[in-house]
Amino acid sequence: MAAGAGAVEVPDLALERDSLEPRPSGIPDAGFGLFATRRFRAGDVVCVYRGRTLTTSEAARLDTAERYYLMRLGPQCYVDASAEDSCLARFINDARRAAKQTCWFDKQPDGAPGYDEPVALVRALRDIEAGEELFAPYGSWYWVSFDRAKARGAAGTEPAGDGESKARASPGPQA
Numbered sequence: 001m002a003a004g005a006g007a008v009e010v011p012d013l014a015l016e017r018d019s020l021e022p023r024p025s026g027i028p029d030a031g032f033g034l035f036a037t038r039r040f041r042a043g044d045v046v047c048v049y050r051g052r053t054l055t056t057s058e059a060a061r062l063d064t065a066e067r068y069y070l071m072r073l074g075p076q077c078y079v080d081a082s083a084e085d086s087c088l089a090r091f092i093n094d095a096r097r098a099a100k101q102t103c104w105f106d107k108q109p110d111g112a113p114g115y116d117e118p119v120a121l122v123r124a125l126r127d128i129e130a131g132e133e134l135f136a137p138y139g140s141w142y143w144v145s146f147d148r149a150k151a152r153g154a155a156g157t158e159p160a161g162d163g164e165s166k167a168r169a170s171p172g173p174q175a
């Protein structure tokens with residue numbers, strides 16, 4: 001992290017709310033996105049992706065619609081932010097072009113400062129100005145599943161395979 005005097009390594013919820021705002025994304029048809037309301041520096045922890053922790057088999061049992069905010073942190077470790085209304089990180093979209101990404105998910109399956117449970121720290125890839133929309137790569141698994149489901153016009157039609165691969169083929173940030 002680019003630390004300065006008084007810099008906060010991992011922001012608490014109040015600081016997240018003071019620094020970020022969900023509003024309609026600049027990507028057409030992408031729903032909401034997350035926007036910076038202050039400047040961040042490269043390496044800063046912008047916010048924290050957190051929620052209910054699930055194993056692979058628990059994640060695989062979710063319906064596709066329930067996987068919207070599901071993120072894989074590692075083997076046997078998923079985080080579902082769908083019921084975590086205070087989790088602003090879940091509004092981050094994927095620009096799908098490396099040059100347009102502003103952040104990355106720094107996955108911490110063993111927890112992070114201030115968090116005993118698995119989380120992903122959203123870190124700034126570069127300096128981010130107030131007003132910019134945040135984007136982070138979800139990983140190729142996500143988009144393979146997303147594009148297949150879109151082409152079929154149906155949700156929840158991924159082949160089961162083993163539990164791990166079924167859960168990985170879910171429409172949540174996989175990275």
Ligand SMILES: C[S@@+](CC[C@H](N)C(=O)[O-])C[C@H]1O[C@@H](n2cnc3c(N)ncnc32)[C@H](O)[C@@H]1O
Nearest residue numbers: 027030031032068069090091092093094095096
């Ligand atoms: C984790 S949510 C991100 C927040 C979401 N936009 C919302 O309104 O809650 C993931 C969903 O955002 C949308 N999304 C993210 N990046 C996108 C992109 N580049 N193009 C289109 N939709 C995108 C897709 O609907 C995806 O399933």
